[in-house]
Amino acid sequence: MTTPxxxxxxxxxxxPLTLVATDGVLSGLYMTDQRHRPPEETFGEPDDTPFGEAIEELRAYFAGELKEFSVRLRLDGTPFQRSVWEQLRKIPYGETRSYGELADALGNPKASRAVGLANGKNPLGIIVPCHRVVGADGSLTGYGGGLERKQRLLDFERGERGAALF
Structure with a gap:
């Protein structure tokens, strides 16, 4: 049986951002040309009914009025991926963490590479803020939505003028 x-x-x-709901709960947020973007035919029927709260929160975020999302999420992944994604949600707005710092927070300091792989498979970019993860030296590293978007999101959260415009 398939899940609606x-x-x-x-x-x-x-x-453009594609929002996906599974059983009425937000389970995906994908950018165009995003690495690890599932095939469109897996997104289900076009219907904006389950997305009211997510759309409202995203609009408030992009307006600079919301710093932490509260919309209910369905994070489908391995237990390790879900633990990484939960750590991402703890990174404060406008701040960054390195892959090593996330691995330390998970109690596995040698897992920074695995943290990076899980970060890249995050199905809910922006809301689960994988853009806030940087290299150990503070440099921008891979981002499924592209490094330019990552830099713009970080600049936006740091309050730099014009950063929200793409």
Missing amino acids: KQHTVIDSPYG
Whole structure:
């Protein structure tokens, strides 16, 4: 038996975002040209019904009025991936952490590479803020939505003028 899914596409300062719900709960947020973006045919029927709260929160975030998302999420992944994604949600708005710092927080300091792989498979970019993860030296490293978007999101959260415009 398949799980019912719906999707909708919204505009954002970073290009169109595809929101996916599984059983009425937000389970995906994908950018165009995103690495690890599932095939469109897996997104379910077009229907914006389950996305009201997510859209409202995303609009408030892009307006600079929301710093922490509270919309209910369905994070489908391995137990390790889910633990990494939960750590991402603890990174404060406007701050960054390294892969090594996340591995330390998980109690496995040698797992920074595995943390990076899990970070890259994050199905809910922006809301689960994988853009806040940087290299050990503070440099920008891989981002499924592209390094330019990552830099713009970080600049936006740091309050730099014009960063929200794409």
